[in-house]
Amino acid sequence: MKRKRSIEKEIEEEHEEIKYEDTSVRELLTMMKDYSELITDLAYAAIVFENTDLADEVGHIESEMDKMMYLIRLKSMLSARTLEDAERLSGLLQVASAAEKISDAAEDMVGILNMDVDVRSILPHILKEADEKIHTLKILNDSDIAGRLIGELRIESFTGVRIVAIRRRNRWIYGPNGHSELASGDIIIVCGVDAGFEELKEVAHGRLSWNEVIS
Amino acid sequence: MKETEKKLLEMKNTSELMLDLAYSALLYYNHDIAEEVVELEDRIDYLYEDIQKASLNKFKETGNFDRALIFMKVADAIERIADAALDIADVVLRDIEIHPVLRQSLKESDTIMLKKPVHKGSLLDGKSLGQVNLASETGMWVVAIKRGNEWIYGPDENTVLMGGDIIFTRGPEDSIDTMNKWTSP
Known part of the structure; x- marks a missing residue:
């Protein structure tokens, strides 16, 4: 028992810089899954708009993913007591490691923006034909979604479009969650099917009310 | 759109579908959906190889280095995303018992x-x-x-x-x- 405690302490000391100490395996895994979905959206958006802020965020998320992967591995090992534990945890780690692999791939993809090659004339027009298209959208004053929470509106459920990032004045909000509020003047980067985008655009421009969308 | 461009786009669309399917196969522990992921991975492999060959051939013809490099880089990244989706589906296919924590995490979507x-x-x-x-x-x-x-x-x-x-x-x-x-x- 004593030995075990000292190992835990060592691990803690060695990795003080990691901020997720108190985060449970469940929370870590949820974050990793969400990040694995967000990071590919951000990577494609960075390429389509040739935006270095978005590309930097991809790099940032990738390094967070590495930290989370490390921590989830440690926590899993420490919690395995029986063969059955170990089997179930191996499945969990396989999923976590897949999420981490995706973030690696996304980072490599935005790497082409730093390779001094002509991305602009080659990729954006291809990606604009994808099933799930990436657009920017400005929320105007007259829009009734301004001042409301993304989760309360359930935008993805009703339009099939997800908000990847919000540009508010000089600031970015990446991967906004249900508690994020939309404000007039926001420029949002969205990803999703055409029909839903057109509808959301009408709402953002104040030509359609949100109630008309959800009814 | 040119043939290779269409193939790259198909790769992107397929990889996204695979990831969606893989996470839902896991959530419902559904073998059937996990099998679809495996099937789609075959398509990805085919497209990936084809894009690599076509890009290099095109480079030989036109000398357009940027185009070949970009296509190969992006196709490679997409292939790895698809591979990760396969890893997720594999948990279901190998009948690894799902950790309750895993299901809770997935449910939060x-x-x-x-x-x-x-x-x-x-x-x-x-x-x-x-x-x-x-x-x-x-x-x-x-x-x-x-x-x-x-x-x-x-x-x-x-x-x-x-x-x-x-x-x-x-x-x-x-x-x-x-x-x-x-x-x-």
């Missing part, structure tokens, strides 16, 4: 992916997606349709559904009942 056969004589049989207003009526978006061995990605409102199709939809969990009604005979 507010949309789900559903796989439904469209039965002959059902409400959806023979109708276009626009005609039935599927998205606004049920809240479910059709992500892909499987017809025999063919896949239709990102169908639009003119896409007609046929009895025997298998549709993959994404939407809020409370839409499941409506979807069941619409696809049953």
Whole structure:
């Protein structure tokens, strides 16, 4: 028992810089899954708009993913007591490691923006034909979604479009969650099917009310 | 769009569908959906190889280095994303018992992916997606349709559904009942 405690302490000391100490395996895994979905959206958006802020965020998320992967591995090992534990945890780690692999791939993809090659004339027009298209959208004053929470509106459920990032004045909000509020003047980067985008655009421009969308 | 561009786009669409399917196979511990991921991975491998060859051939012809490099880099990244989706599906296929924590994590998402056969004589049989207003009526978006061995990605409102199709939809969990009604005979 004593030995075990000292190992835990060592691990803690060695990795003080990691901020997720108190985060449970469940929370870590949820974050990793969400990040694995967000990071590919951000990577494609960075390429389509040739935006270095978005590309930097991809790099940032990738390094967070590495930290989370490390921590989830440690926590899993420490919690395995029986063969059955170990089997179930191996499945969990396989999923976590897949999420981490995706973030690696996304980072490599935005790497082409730093390779001094002509991305602009080659990729954006291809990606604009994808099933799930990436657009920017400005929320105007007259829009009734301004001042409301993304989760309360359930935008993805009703339009099939997800908000990847919000540009508010000089600031970015990446991967906004249900508690994020939309404000007039926001420029949002969205990803999703055409029909839903057109509808959301009408709402953002104040030509359609949100109630008309959800009814 | 040129042939190789179309293939790159198909790779992107396929990899996204695979990831969606993989996470939902895990959530419902569904072998059937996990098998679809495996099948799609074959398609990815084929496309990846084809893009690599075509890019290098094109480079030999035109000397356009940037184009070849970009295509190969992006195709490589997409292939790895698809591979990761396969790793996730593999947990289900190998019958590894799912850790309860894993399921809790997946549950926290507010949309789900559903796989439904469209039965002959059902409400959806023979109708276009626009005609039935599927998205606004049920809240479910059709992500892909499987017809025999063919896949239709990102169908639009003119896409007609046929009895025997298998549709993959994404939407809020409370839409499941409506979807069941619409696809049953």
